[in-house]
Amino acid sequence: MTDYSDVLIVGSGVSGLSFALKVAQFSKVTLITKKKKADTATNLAQGGVAAVLSVEDTVDAHIADTLCSGDGLCNEEIVRIVTTEGPDRVRELMDLGVRFQKGKDGKGFDLGMEGGHSARRVAHAFDLTGKEIERALLEQIAVNPNIEVLENHLAIDLLIESKARGQERTNGDRCLGAYVLNRLTGEVETRIAGVTVLCTGGCGKVYLYTTNPDIATGDGVAMAYRAGAKVANLEFIQFHPTCFFNREAKNFLISEAVRGEGGILINQQGEPFMKKYDPRGDLATRDAVARGIDAEMKATGADCVFLDITHKPAAFLQERFPNIYQTCKQYGVDLTQKPIPVVPAAHYMCGGVLVDEWGRSSITNLMALGETACTGLHGANRLASNSLLEALVYAHNAAAKAILDHKSITFEPTPALPPWDDAGAIDSDEVIMVTHSWNAVRRLMWNYVGIVRSDKRLERAKRRIDMIQSEINEYYWDFKITPDLIELRNIATVGELIIRCATHRKESRGLHYNIAYPGKNDLRWKKDTVLRRPFVS
Ligand SMILES: Cc1cc2nc3c(=O)[nH]c(=O)nc-3n(C[C@H](O)[C@H](O)[C@H](O)COP(=O)(O)OP(=O)(O)OC[C@H]3O[C@@H](n4cnc5c(N)ncnc54)[C@H](O)[C@@H]3O)c2cc1C
Numbered sequence: 372m373t374d375y376s377d378v379l380i381v382g383s384g385v386s387g388l389s390f391a392l393k394v395a396q397f398s399k400v401t402l403i404t405k406k407k408k409a410d411t412a413t414n415l416a417q418g419g420v421a422a423v424l425s426v427e428d429t430v431d432a433h434i435a436d437t438l439c440s441g442d443g444l445c446n447e448e449i450v451r452i453v454t455t456e457g458p459d460r461v462r463e464l465m466d467l468g469v470r471f472q473k474g475k476d477g478k479g480f481d482l483g484m485e486g487g488h489s490a491r492r493v494a495h496a497f498d499l500t501g502k503e504i505e506r507a508l509l510e511q512i513a514v515n516p517n518i519e520v521l522e523n524h525l526a527i528d529l530l531i532e533s534k535a536r537g538q539e540r541t542n543g544d545r546c547l548g549a550y551v552l553n554r555l556t557g558e559v560e561t562r563i564a565g566v567t568v569l570c571t572g573g574c575g576k577v578y579l580y581t582t583n584p585d586i587a588t589g590d591g592v593a594m595a596y597r598a599g600a601k602v603a604n605l606e607f608i609q610f611h612p613t614c615f616f617n618r619e620a621k622n623f624l625i626s627e628a629v630r631g632e633g634g635i636l637i638n639q640q641g642e643p644f645m646k647k648y649d650p651r652g653d654l655a656t657r658d659a660v661a662r663g664i665d666a667e668m669k670a671t672g673a674d675c676v677f678l679d680i681t682h683k684p685a686a687f688l689q690e691r692f693p694n695i696y697q698t699c700k701q702y703g704v705d706l707t708q709k710p711i712p713v714v715p716a717a718h719y720m721c722g723g724v725l726v727d728e729w730g731r732s733s734i735t736n737l738m739a740l741g742e743t744a745c746t747g748l749h750g751a752n753r754l755a756s757n758s759l760l761e762a763l764v765y766a767h768n769a770a771a772k773a774i775l776d777h778k779s780i781t782f783e784p785t786p787a788l789p790p791w792d793d794a795g796a797i798d799s800d801e802v803i804m805v806t807h808s809w810n811a812v813r814r815l816m817w818n819y820v821g822i823v824r825s826d827k828r829l830e831r832a833k834r835r836i837d838m839i840q841s842e843i844n845e846y847y848w849d850f851k852i853t854p855d856l857i858e859l860r861n862i863a864t865v866g867e868l869i870i871r872c873a874t875h876r877k878e879s880r881g882l883h884y885n886i887a888y889p890g891k892n893d894l895r896w897k898k899d900t901v902l903r904r905p906f907v908s
Pocket of ligand 1: 381384406408416501524570571573584586590624740743756757758
């Protein structure tokens with residue numbers, strides 16, 4: 372089937388939902404999401420949204436903290452815009468029904484403290500902030516007559532004008548929508564749109580250990596790259612220092628806020644160790660803490676370290692961290708009584724589809740927002756709780772600009788586009804190949820392109836990913852596509868892009884650490900790593 376809309380949004384996290392609500396005032400929106408509506412990273416966010424919401428804090432301080440964390444690669448103008456507009460966007464969320472935790476006097480906000488921040492500035496709904504935001508936005512979406520939400524619709528590839536017409540690719544290429552797999556019918560739909568917006572979240576599933584939900588397979592970055600858009604800074608993958616170490620508790624995060632409230636990292640002998648690795652100790656930025664834990668685990672041969680917050684009153688911990696308290700307890704760890712076992716895990720993609728200050732990519736009518744986009748805010752390392760903020764500010768500004776650009780966005784007819792061509796493809800008789808390659812990609816990325824990198828490991832990683840990709844490509848075109856195969860192709864593409872960006876950067880900066888170049892080289896490398904697929908048809 373072929374369908375038309377003014378705006379096609381791919382993804383139902385904070386960025387997709389916020390953008391949809393704003394742009395729907397002027398246009399018909401179709402929002403597709405590959406599983407259930409709330410299967411998003413947004414829904415898992417614990418800490419909250421960073422914004423200057425207290426008289427004791429200043430925008431200048433928020434800017435300074437963001438720049439310091441970004442280690443020389445932030446775009447200062449973008450940092451200024453996002454931090455200045457942040458408070459308005461947080462208040463707007465409250466108007467939409469988000470119940471942030473109020474201050475002690477019942478007014479203002481109860482602001483959390485997190486690593487890398489010089490002031491209390493994180494608005495939260497206890498440790499379930501993302502769930503509360505997702506709930507409120509979905510409720511608004513449900514009653515908006517201009518927004519159609521389609522669950523179980525997985526975008527496979529973008530429709531690019533020149534390719535669709537069988538012409539040479541050009542710099543002025545236009546995006547016309549996407550091919551989308553309807554998981555319930557198995558049909559590939561041709562969805563044509565005036566503007567297509569990638570809000571597909573991050574790529575944590577590229578790595579063996581991650582805090583991310585299963586949907587985080589980097590689809591937006593992979594699709595945009597295949598379509599010829601510029602992508603940037605993919606070497607900067609943030610590893611969250613403290614993921615709950617328990618084989619059954621899949622991907623459960625212990626929020627930064629636990630260290631913010633006084634949690635101390637200790638080794639198996641019960642000794643605090645972070646001061647050995649960074650003078651800021653337990654409140655150093657995430658990259659420094661993740662490397663500290665990695666080094667301590669390698670030095671002691673331990674499987675994990677521990678986060679100790681037992682010195683705080685039990686009642687305070689149960690009230691401040693209800694979700695973390697309950698989940699740890701469910702797996703046999705009462706955090707009021709004993710330290711929590713933790714390990715680092717892939718958490719956040721600082722790079723992504725390169726966009727301007729309005730969320731526009733290098734392809735006409737293709738936008739990217741939220742974690743999928745590389746805006747220049749995070750530079751070489753995201754400051755904690757700046758990502759929900761970035762998604763909100765960008766959704767607001769991108770919608771304003773899109774409306775202005777297109778007056779009221781209405782669909783301009785394009786000539787008939789070819790339907791998805793799977794002639795000759797048969798049902799797979801070797802699903803094991805897909806499972807095996809998923810594991811191979813994730814293990815190789817964890818072992819060779821993780822927290823600490825080296826030239827040798829990166830070279831090895833490139834050779835292996837090339838081989839895996841050529842196997843996937845053969846398989847991809849011979850057999851009928853399935854969600855697992857589409858995602859496998861995407862994690863392999865994003866893995867390749869991370870390896871290429873990491874290999875290119877011959878220094879250590881922010882989240883990228885290569886033992887061959889332990890220092891920063893501002894003269895040569897104080898710039899983004901930008902990749903674009905060569906023009907070959
Ligand atoms: C455990 C955890 C805790 C976090 N805590 C915080 C925090 O406290 N503060 C903070 O600022 N940030 C936090 N983050 C980061 C933040 O939650 C994310 O960066 C942010 O929510 C991303 O929002 P998004 O809209 O870009 O993507 P997401 O919320 O991840 O949504 C992506 C959407 O895209 C859909 N999708 C993906 N691919 C396709 C496809 N091919 N076709 C159709 N649909 C597709 C998915 O199904 C999903 O609906 C946390 C992240 C995690 C994992």
